[in-house]
Each structure stands twice: as C-alpha cells, then as structure tokens.
Amino acid sequence: MGYNINDKGYYGEFGGAYIPEMLYPNVEELRQNYLKIMAAPSFKEEFDQLLKDYVGRPSPLYFAKRLSDRYNTKVYLKREDLNHTGAHKVNNTIGQILMAQRLGKKRIIAETGAGQHGVATATVCALMGMECIVYMGEIDIARQAPNVARMKMLGAKVVPALSGSRTLKDATNEAIRDWINNPIDTHYIIGSVVGPHPYPDMVARFQAIISEEMQWQLQEKEGRTTPDYVVACVGGGSNAAGAFYHYLENTNVNLIAVEAAGKGIHSGESAATSVLGKEGIIHGSKTLLMQTSDGQITEPYSISAGLDYPGVGPMHAHLYKTGRAEFISITDDEAMTAGLGLSKLEGIIPAIETSHSLAVLDQKTFKPEDIVVINLSGRGDKDLQNYIDYFKL
Amino acid sequence: MNRINKKLQDDKKLLSIYFSAGYPGIDDTVTIIQDLEKSGVDMVEIGLPFSDPLADGPTIQKSSTQALKNGMTTNLLFKQLENIRKTVDIPLIIMGYFNPMLQYGVEAFCKTCQDIGIDGLIIPDLPVDVYNEQYKSTFEKYGLINVFLITPQTSVERIRFIDSISNGFIYMVSSASVTGSSSGFGKEQTQYFKRIADMNLKNPQIIGFGISNNETFAQATQYAKGAIIGSAFIKHLTDKGVNTINQFVKNILN
Numbered sequence: 001m002g003y004n005i006n007d008k009g010y011y012g013e014f015g016g017a018y019i020p021e022m023l024y025p026n027v028e029e030l031r032q033n034y035l036k037i038m039a040a041p042s043f044k045e046e047f048d049q050l051l052k053d054y055v056g057r058p059s060p061l062y063f064a065k066r067l068s069d070r071y072n073t074k075v076y077l078k079r080e081d082l083n084h085t086g087a088h089k090v091n092n093t094i095g096q097i098l099m100a101q102r103l104g105k106k107r108i109i110a111e112t113g114a115g116q117h118g119v120a121t122a123t124v125c126a127l128m129g130m131e132c133i134v135y136m137g138e139i140d141i142a143r144q145a146p147n148v149a150r151m152k153m154l155g156a157k158v159v160p161a162l163s164g165s166r167t168l169k170d171a172t173n174e175a176i177r178d179w180i181n182n183p184i185d186t187h188y189i190i191g192s193v194v195g196p197h198p199y200p201d202m203v204a205r206f207q208a209i210i211s212e213e214m215q216w217q218l219q220e221k222e223g224r225t226t227p228d229y230v231v232a233c234v235g236g237g238s239n240a241a242g243a244f245y246h247y248l249e250n251t252n253v254n255l256i257a258v259e260a261a262g263k264g265i266h267s268g269e270s271a272a273t274s275v276l277g278k279e280g281i282i283h284g285s286k287t288l289l290m291q292t293s294d295g296q297i298t299e300p301y302s303i304s305a306g307l308d309y310p311g312v313g314p315m316h317a318h319l320y321k322t323g324r325a326e327f328i329s330i331t332d333d334e335a336m337t338a339g340l341g342l343s344k345l346e347g348i349i350p351a352i353e354t355s356h357s358l359a360v361l362d363q364k365t366f367k368p369e370d371i372v373v374i375n376l377s378g379r380g381d382k383d384l385q386n387y388i389d390y391f392k393l
Numbered sequence: 394m395n396r397i398n399k400k401l402q403d404d405k406k407l408l409s410i411y412f413s414a415g416y417p418g419i420d421d422t423v424t425i426i427q428d429l430e431k432s433g434v435d436m437v438e439i440g441l442p443f444s445d446p447l448a449d450g451p452t453i454q455k456s457s458t459q460a461l462k463n464g465m466t467t468n469l470l471f472k473q474l475e476n477i478r479k480t481v482d483i484p485l486i487i488m489g490y491f492n493p494m495l496q497y498g499v500e501a502f503c504k505t506c507q508d509i510g511i512d513g514l515i516i517p518d519l520p521v522d523v524y525n526e527q528y529k530s531t532f533e534k535y536g537l538i539n540v541f542l543i544t545p546q547t548s549v550e551r552i553r554f555i556d557s558i559s560n561g562f563i564y565m566v567s568s569a570s571v572t573g574s575s576s577g578f579g580k581e582q583t584q585y586f587k588r589i590a591d592m593n594l595k596n597p598q599i600i601g602f603g604i605s606n607n608e609t610f611a612q613a614t615q616y617a618k619g620a621i622i623g624s625a626f627i628k629h630l631t632d633k634g635v636n637t638i639n640q641f642v643k644n645i646l647n
Contacts (some may be wrong), residue, residue, distance in 0.1 A: 294468075
C-alpha cells in the first residue's frame with residue numbers, strides 16, 4: 001500500500017476535488033500544470049535560492065541535549081521556527097507565489113486563522129510586488145491584532161470574514177468565494193495540506209523540504225538518514241506533511257501526529273479531529289472532519305489558533321485510517337507546560353502549536369537509543385500574550 | 394415521466410424559485426412551496442441548509458445560517474415534506490451541499506426523496522466525474538434527475554460532456570460569481586447566453602445567479618428555457634415576510 005497521493009488525487013479513500021463547477025477551471029488549470037511547473041529547472045533554481053537566501057534554509061537540526069537528558073532519549077529539534085516570518089508556513093508561500101507567477105496570475109488571495117499564513121503570504125506578495133488580499137475571521141482579527149498589523153505593514157488588505165462562526169473555516173469559505181468571483185487573474189494560496197486536489201499534494205511537496213533536509217542532517221550527525229520517530233502537530237497538517245513526506249513509505253520510521261485536545265477530548269471544546277471527526281467533505285476535500293450527525297461542520301477549540309481547524313488534510317486522514325501514523329491528542333494544559341519546559345531547558349520559546357508536539361515527550365516513553373525528531377514548526381513570539389495570560393507572567 | 398421533464402415540455406418560459414428550507418420560520422417550508430405554486434411558479438428548489446455554503450453569497454448564507462439556528466435538519470425537512478404531494482403538483486428539487494447528504498447516506502437520501510415525490514437534486518459540490526462513477530446508478534434507481542451547473546468559464550468540451558450525462562436541464566450560472574452578486578446582465582453575459590443557446594444541447598438550459606426582477610428574468614429567458622431566482626426571493630421574505638409571495642411572483646412574470 002502507498003501512503004502518498006495516487007494519480008486520481010486521493011490518499012486511499014480521502015482527497016479528491018469536491019468543488020462547485022464555478023471553481024473547476026481554476027483548480028483544473030492548477031492540476032494540469034503544478035507538477036510540470038515544479039519540475040522545471042528554472043523553478044527549482046528560483047525556489048531553492050529564495051529558500052536559502054530569503055527564508056534562511058536549511059533550518060538547523062539541533063540536538064537538544066538537556067531535553068534529551070531529561071527524557072532519557074535522543075531528541076532532535078528541526079528548527080522551522082528560525083525561518084523568516086517565524087514558522088514553516090513560508091516554505092509553502094514561496095513555492096506558491098512562484099507557481100502563481102508562472103500561471104500568469106496578478107492577484108493573490110489567502111485565508112488565515114491566527115495570522116501566520118496570512119503574514120507568510122503578505123510577505124511573499126511584498127517580495128514579488130503582487131496584490132494581496134487576506135481573509136480572516138472577524139473574531140480572529142480581534143484576537144490576533146499584531147499579525148493583522150504585520151500584514152498591513154506588508155501591504156496586504158485584510159478582509160474580515162463575517163459569515164458563519166467568523167473564524168478560520170469561514171475565512172477559507174470567503175477566500176473560495178473570492179476565487180469563484182475572480183476566476184481569471186487570481187491565485188488562491190491555501191495555507192495547509194487541505195482543500196481540493198491538487199492543493200494537499202502541492203503544499204506537501206513544498207513543505208517536503210523539511211524532511212529532505214532531515215535526511216542529510218541526520219546522516220551528518222548520526223550516520224543514518226532515518227530517525228526512529230518523527231513528531232509533528234496537526235491542525236490542517238502542513239508541517240507534519242512536510243516532516244513525514246520523505247519517510248511515508250519507510251515504515252521503520254514511526255510517525256506521530258499530534259492533535260489539540262483543547263480542554264479534553266470529550267469536553268466539547270476540542271480539535272482532535274481523528275478521534276471526534278467522521279468522514280465527510282470540507283473545503284473541497286473528502287477527509288475526516290468534526291461535524292454534527294446531520295453533516296453540519298462544527299467549530300473546534302484549541303488554545304492554539306493554528307490547530308483549531310475542524311478537519312485534517314486528506315493525507316493525515318489516510319495515515320490515521322491505515323494506522324501508518326500514531327495520533328496523540330494533547331490538552332491545552334499539557335501543551336502550555338511543555339512550551340514552558342522547552343523555554344527553560346533549551347532557551348527556545350515555541351509556538352503553542354509546536355508545544356503540543358513537545359508534550360508527547362511527557363506522554364510516551366522512548367528508548368534511550370531512539371532518535372526522536374520533533375518538528376519545531378514555529379516560534380512563540382506571536383503567542384506571548386497567551387503565555388502571559390496562562391502563566392500570569 | 395419525471396415531473397421536471399414534463400414541465401420542460403410546456404410551451405412557455407419557466408420560472409423556478411429557490412429558498413432555504415426553514416427560513417424565515419422553521420415551519421414555513423410547506424406554505425412557501427404551496428404559495429409559490431399558486432402564484433404561478435413552475436418549479437421550486439428547496440434549499441437544504443448547510444453550515445459552509447461555498448457557492449453562495451451573503452443573502453443565501455444568512456438564510457441558511459438562520460434556518461440551521463431555527464433547527465432545520467435533513468430529517469426534519471423530509472418530515473415536513475412527507476405529504477407535500479397531496480397539495481403540490483409542480484416539480485420539486487432539493488438543492489444542497491454534498492456533506493449533509495453523505496452523512497444521511499446517499500442511497501437513503503435518494504430513496505426518501507423518491508418516497509416524498511422529489512424530482513431532482515442540485516448538489517453544487519458533487520463533481521460531475523464522481524457522480525458519474527459512483528452515484529449515477531443510485532440517482533437513476535430512485536428516479537431522480539441530477540442537475541449540473543455550467544459557467545462562462547466551462548469549456549465547450551466539458552459542456553458537451555455534462556450535456557451527455559444530464560437528463561433534465563442544465564443549470565447555467567449567469568456569471569463567474571457566487572449567488573446574489575450581480576445586478577443586470579451586460580453584453581458579456583448575453584453573448585455567453587447566446588453562445589450556449591447556439592450549441593443546440595439536448596438538455597434545455599435554465600439560467601440562475603443574478604436574476605432578480607422582471608427585467609433580468611425576461612433577458613435570461615430570451616436565450617434559455619427558464620430562469621431561477623434565489624437571493625432576490627429570500628430578500629423579499631426577509632423584508633416582507635411570507636404573506637406577499639404572490640406579489641413577488643407577479644412582479645417577475647408581468
């Protein structure tokens with residue numbers, strides 16, 4: 001069995017493109033061209049150059065000695081937090097802005113929840129001098145003021161999503177509606193491995209640089225290209241997709257996907273889609289999603305704004321269903337404690353999303369000789385207010 | 394013969410009206426349908442509300458959200474429509490997004506539709522190829538016509554394909570837009586209407602999106618068999634309530 005996408009755009013039974021006919025020409029244009037464009041030498045050259053000189057890649061694979069001592073195993077941190085704009089998100093937006101240019105698009109739209117993907121998109125639009133419109137839930141705009149300001153400084157227009165629950169899923173709906181209304185000149189930069197095919201695959205390929213680097217970095221440090229475990233958090237799942245990508249078919253590498261349990265899986269305030277979700281359609285993709293018995297999509301909760309998406313990317317739905325990846329749910333409290341722990345032990349303040357991945361060390365016992373790579377997907381600057389409020393700092 | 398096919402044979406331009414079931418009031422569904430028929434409407438599209446209606450503009454989104462708040466569910470809608478065929482003869486179509494149908498069970502959904510006397514379905518986010526490969530036989534087993542959309546951007550080749558697997562009418566989206574966005578048709582749109590009319594498709598076309606009054610209805614039906622009004626009707630329900638449906642329809646048809 002394969003764990004990557006098949007030629008029809010599905011991961012097992014998940015994926016596909018469940019889109020209104022109004023979107024078909026846009027999505028079809030992308031589907032027909034994305035692999036060709038990505039394979040072109042000039043694309044690769046420009047992509048690699050920007051990742052190196054603008055983003056600051058390769059991101060270090062850091063052996064966390066004190067963390068390793070504490071948990072009696074070998075912990076490496078893949079430092080995506082050191083990327084320009086502070087998270088893995090920019091790997092994808094760099095790739096997609098180059099894609100948009102080659103498709104002849106003039107106008108960029110994006111959705112954002114906490115604002116990280118919005119900032120990463122506004123950044124590359126500024127870099128390329130392209131018009132940028134970011135849809136953001138009205139509620140998120142209120143609670144993520146610094147990122148809204150950053151996007152504005154970068155020249156983006158931030159449009160509040162006023163429909164539905166006025167958060168990430170509604171911002172995504174609004175971006176899709178914008179794309180329907182602007183079918184010719186606009187490219188939609190989706191921020192995660194979600195949405196209709198080919199988005200999940202395209203975004204995974206742009207994020208795959210994470211595990212590509214891990215392979216040679218581990219070779220340098222450990223004399224082998226594979227770790228025993230790769231741990232990454234999953235909202236939509238783009239950092240996990242990138243960290244897992246080159247290990248998908250190598251079952252000697254254990255994949256651990258970490259979801260946000262919020263206030264507890266069965267508290268009614270959670271975002272643990274693998275446990276609480278059922279198969280369905282969200283944003284054009286067949287996947288697992290949180291919904292009522294009547295098929296209405298419900299609003300998830302997590303202290304981390306980057307993990308409260310009611311679905312997961314179809315790749316992750318497939319990894320869950322086949323048992324290829326182990327899914328672990330981490331509560332708000334467990335994550336916050338782990339985030340503070342990393343700060344004190346290693347001098348690294350992680351994004352709260354990433355803190356969920358770190359909390360796995362408290363949940364699961366690894367062997368002393370195990371090599372455990374945790375994808376440190378983002379830095380904690382944006383979450384300072386949350387940490388302050390939580391720990392009364 | 395399916396009521397839709399029969400109606401399409403009428404020697405007149407058809408007016409079809411869309412509304413969200415459970416809006417404005419949870420119990421308004423049946424009376425709205427009855428009043429629409431009495432007012433001379435030829436076909437009704439009953440919207441099954443969804444939390445995330447991707448193809449809809451603000452007016453239908455709001456009515457959909459309100460309907461859900463009012464307590465509308467798939468089961469309740471079917472219950473409300475249980476006896477609809479005792480009083481209503483015109484074709485009835487359920488229009489909704491795929492996820493609620495998937496959760497109900499596609500076969501069970503189709504069967505209930507047949508039991509009630511629903512004639513067709515419009516499911517914007519069920520793609521043509523998935524329908525063709527996985528669901529066509531089920532829809533046909535229960536005598537349901539599935540209606541597909543085309544837009545100004547749909548290629549000629551794809552329009553021909555959609556025509557070949559359709560057996561009722563083709564829902565022609567008037568412009569590249571979500572519902573309720575435009576007002577009045579320009580040259581670009583009438584050229585598109587004409588282009589499609591000249592293709593001599595086997596299925597008649599009914600134009601939707603952007604039809605809001607007597608003028609746009611007349612414009613659209615110059616080129617197509619009929620036209621569908623959604624957002625403008627919902628606005629009417631919001632502003633004037635459910636008692637003046639007759640007046641709304643009269644204004645369109647006169």
